[in-house]
Amino acid sequence: MNFITVSSFDNYIDANIILGKLQHEGITCFLRDEYTVTIDPILTNAIGGIKLMVPEADAQQAADLLALFDKERRKHMECPNCHSHNVEYISNPQKSGNWLSAVLTFLFGSYAMSIKKVYHCFTCGFEFDELPDAPSPAFSPN
Ligand SMILES: [Zn+2]
Structure with missing residues (x-):
């Protein structure tokens, strides 16, 4: 197969x-x-x-x-700014990026792991760390 x-x-x-x-x-x-x-x-x-x-x-x-x-x-993913559902959980290297972390990442590859992940709204561009009042799927009644 x-x-x-x-x-x-x-x-x-x-x-x-x-x-x-x-x-x-x-x-x-x-x-x-x-x-x-x-x-x-x-x-x-x-x-x-x-x-x-x-x-x-x-x-x-x-x-x-x-x-x-x-x-x-x-x-279950809604932008708190514009209430769009066009939201993705993405890596955001720019946010953690300053010259020092860039150098450290270059010298010690493992620092790449500190890349921050954020929710990004593709409708208004708003970024946020936590979903507002999002029920955890594990505790969802459905
Ligand atoms: Zn938005």
Whole structure:
């Protein structure tokens, strides 16, 4: 069977959540490079993250499900400034970036790990660290 990459992740938690959801939908899938990324996150960018692999025949269905999951996820992400749901959780190297951290990152690659992640609103450009009053999915009544 021929497997292809339908998505990639920079941490194993997100990767495993999506993996479990796809398996729940009856799609055969697995993660590639999960352990490499978990053991050595520095390599994540080099190898392209944790890759979600599905059989070529199921790729379209998997892509449709991923789009659906993403839509569901966005419902819970709202910009506190303009109330848009066009929000992503992204790495923001600029925020932690000053000349000192740039030099340290250059000298000691591991300092790259301190890159800050923020929620970024693509509608108004507002950035925030925490989702306002977002119920944790683990405690969601649904
Ligand atoms: Zn906004």
